[in-house]
Amino acid sequence: MFIMQLRKVTAASAAVLALALSATACGSSDKDDSGSSGGGKIKVGIKYDQPGLGLQEPDGSFSGFDVDVATYVAGQLGYKPSQIEFVQTKSADRENALARGDVKFIAATYSITDERKAKVDFAGPYLLAHQDLLVKKASTIAKGEDLNGKKLCSVTGSTSAQNIQQTIAPKANLKEVGTYSECIAGLQSGSVDAVTTDDSILAGFAAQDKYKGQFKLAGLKLSNENYGIGVKKGDTATVDKINKALEKMVSDGSWQKAVDKNFGPAEYKNEPAPKIGAIVK
Template sequence: MRLRKASALAASAAALVLTATACGGGGDDGITIGIKFDQPGLGLQNEEGDFVGFDVDVARYIAGELGYEEDEITFEEAPSPEREQLLDRGDVDMIVASYSITEEREEQVDFAGPYFVAHQDLLLRTDTEVPTPEAINDLTLCSVSGSTSAENVQRDFAPDANLQPFNTYSECLTGLENGTLDALTTDDSILAGYAAQEQHQGKFALAGLELSDEYYGVGLPKDSEDLEDVNDAIAQMVEDGTWEELVQEHFGPANYEADAAPEIGARP
């Protein structure tokens, strides 16, 4: 399936047709994008039912560059353990959901981008001392099943830690708040979003350890014909200043300093 609605050569003709028909998209003409529903700052469905966050706006921008109007975009929840299956089954056309590029995942899906670089960190209660990297082995940690963060803990920097995997970061946060967990570990961009929420302000803080580099890519079905078009959309988003505007809008309130936009094709 080609996601671009009209090629560059046919853009003018397509615009005339759309104007003549005077109707929106939807149905077979729409695009379905997998996002997170529970990651403040990145992908969140708020109390009003709207989807907000950096990844959400990146997804909207890319869809717009591919020729889709706002009402032609359908957002589907893409939990970490299910992302590859959602693409393989065709349930979504692409995934923009803090989806870290790894060699193992590239065997199953294609990645456009990257469009963002985050770093794995710990979220602690504010009354907790920041541990040394070695002392992380003594902690009870939580992360999300199927995430690179959980894999990194067991493989790289804290193989002896008591890792408690849950389906969502919100579940981890509950355990951290009630004291059954010592820390939540995932990307610092995700942690900053939680710490900045009004109901959590003053309760949690990032350790600032930068335990890994996580390159976020746009997930596409394997051997996708749309890889170049999506890469072009990401490059345009950076070039026209939209990327920086979105970073400031969604991460600025959390005092989170993001890395510069990565080069297309960069890998960990």
């Protein structure tokens, strides 16, 4: 009789323990993105290697215009800065990261294009950038054609470099490297005469303390790049919430403050904040 009673007590205890463990597991999910009221976190995709836009600092913190935009938007969605987990999303993996659910949204110099819109949904745009040239302060390069016979640097496979070579300055001597940091170092040393990519990216590099006052943007506006916030295809509810957050960021002055803080030292003549849904071709 005693043994049977012991078995009953043991079984009951095990059942209680199993229920407790189950409740703990359900309450500790780090995939909870229900906002600060639920105590969860939100994962946001950014770049880690673009000064002025998305950069991981030596101490592990993050800085840049995209980071400021993402932080503001997440705040409007109900998340405190401590609840935001920034995830590195490289250009080639942005669509996959959203499709897999690795991140809730992506703010990473993500130009809105028809090809990308077939795979993801976009909120915004929140910045209109242009392909441009970065040159030394004393440079006489003032237009695209001036690059003929000059040394131009961009990253391998860059559409910006192809645009220069194919339509603007076919006699430019193109040097392709792995990162824009290498291009900027080459510009500083004099091994190249100009660097080309989006003006926002160039301004971010030029605004770094170690480069302040050395470079200037040519201001050529060789293309239109409408930066949007990428969201998983079909998640229209999140797109609507982000669009409202972006509108508020502009109206309360936070957008301009973020522009001034991140690009100001490069004397970046930014476009006014674009209207939601207004894509400039």
